[in-house]
Amino acid sequence: MPSALVTGITGQDGLYLAELLLAKGYDVHGLIRGQNNPRREVVQALVPEVRLHTGDLTDMSSVVRAVRESQPDEVYNLGAISFVAYSWQNAALTTDVTGKGVLTVLEAVRLHGGDDPSAVRFYQASSSEMFGKAQEVPQRETTRLWPRSPYGVAKAFGHHMTVNYRESYGMHASSGILFNHESPRRGxxxxxxxxxxxxxxxxxxxxxxxxxxxxxxxxDWGYAGDYVEAMWLMLQQEQPDDYVIATGExxxxxxxxxxxxxxxxxxxxxxxxxxxxxxxxxxxVHELVGDATRARERLAWKPQxxxxxxxxxxxxxxxxxxxxx
Missing domain, CATH: 3.90.25.10 (UDP-galactose 4-epimerase, domain 1)
Known part of the structure; x- marks a missing residue:
């Protein structure tokens, strides 16, 4: 039974991803922040099989502990302060969690892998908000990033750090550049x-x-339930890479x-x-629309x-x- 650790398990993507992984026979673990987190009950009601670990993306020791206890084959880093409007009001906290938090998880995964840096496959939830003042239409994996919010800037940091760890240490680290995806579980x-x-x-x-x-x-609005399948498909590939996930509309x-x-x-x-x-x-940010050609051709993924x-x-x-x- 493969094991997966999901940060941001309480969000819409975390819940849909947990359901997907459980259906595929995974032993699923989730990182949940804070004592008496009100979202804990939501996770326990929808995906009671998930084993929860208390931790925080700003606290390296708690993330290292969660990785050690879950012994994951795959780590999905979905945790972030993801409400764009909030990021202007709390730019420093958004940077610490959404940006530097990626580095915390990458380092914990790298250390856990020991002599085999690709032993644990890593997924980073990047965002179309990184494109911001879009330099081409539609946006693809090679489009220049020009974020227009503290959230977008933090996501760009995490995205580049993921690429850096892949290239520097040989980690199986992939980023999904997900365009807007919604669901009834959206906040x-x-x-x-x-x-x-x-x-x-x-x-x-x-x-x-x-x-x-x-x-x-x-x-470019899609359905979150479709997009989490793309996350899983990325980590099943022999070679890691970055993928735009979008509808193209x-x-x-x-x-x-x-x-x-x-x-x-x-x-x-x-x-x-x-x-x-x-x-x-x-x-x-006036207009965002993604070109998911790479995902269609390599992952055989398309929105439903x-x-x-x-x-x-x-x-x-x-x-x-x-x-x-």
């Missing part, structure tokens, strides 16, 4: 879940309006809002939406869930959740 602070939750509440008469910052920003926030309201039969959605400067980024299906899935989940309140 309500993210704009996609904020939209679908508000639409559900407006439809049920529990809320009057949806307040957003920028309807014109365009993103771009949609605006406006289109996302329109699709969400359409699911509940509301066509004149504009009267429920108000724009506020409070929710605009200091440095906006389309844009409208994804939005409908999220709205339907929020309708059920809000109806129970």
């Amino acid at each position: 309500p602070e993210f704009v996609t879940r904020k939209i679908t939750r508000a639409v559900a509440r407006i439809h049920l008469g529990l809320q009057d309006e949806l307040v957003l910052g920028n309807l014109d920003a365009r993103r 771009t949609h605006s926030v406006r289109e996302f809002v329109e699709a969400a309201f359409a699911h509940v039969g509301i066509d004149d959605w504009a009267r429920y939406v108000r724009l506020s400067e409070e929710f605009r980024r200091p440095a906006e 869930v389309g844009f409208v299906e994804l939005v409908s899935m999220m709205v339907e989940n929020d309708l059920k959740e809000q109806s129970r309140r």
Whole structure:
């Protein structure tokens, strides 16, 4: 039975990945931060077979201990402070966790491997936010990085550090440059879940309006459940590499809002939406769309869930959740 250690086990990707690995017969371990973490119950409810280890990406000793106790064949580093808006308010903490935390896990894995640096296969969750002020459309693995947020800068550090450890020590270390991926498990602070939750509440008469910052920003949105399969496929390859994971389609926030309201039969959605400067980024990323040719050709991966299906899935989940309140 192969063993895997997943940091960020409490997030949407961590939960979907844990389900995937368990279905494939893995012994799955998760790193969870803090005493009495409220997300512990979510993990235990959805993936009770996962063995949890308390640790923190800013604490090398706890990560080393988790690696020693789990004896992993594969390590998936999904842990990060991943809410982009929050990263401007807490740039130093975002740097410590999302950026330097990658180095902490890489070093723990390298030390654990001993004389065989490729003994443990490592996956780093890189992000399309690294492209920021995109220098070409669509973005691919070779596109110049120009991050436009502390989160994007931290992710770029972790990405380059992963490449450096692969080239310096011969580690089997791969990065997945994942474009925006959503699901019903996405946190309500993210704009996609904020939209679908508000639409559900407006439809049920529990809320009057949806307040957003920028309807014109365009993103390449996919389904998180599809994207975790790509993570696993990367670590099954003989040679490590970096892969863009994306749908290749771009949609605006406006289109996302329109699709969400359409699911509940509301066509004149504009009267429920108000724009506020409070929710605009200091440095906006206007359009991101990925070229996943390498993933298609080498991993035989392609997304299964389309844009409208994804939005409908999220709205339907929020309708059920809000109806129970």
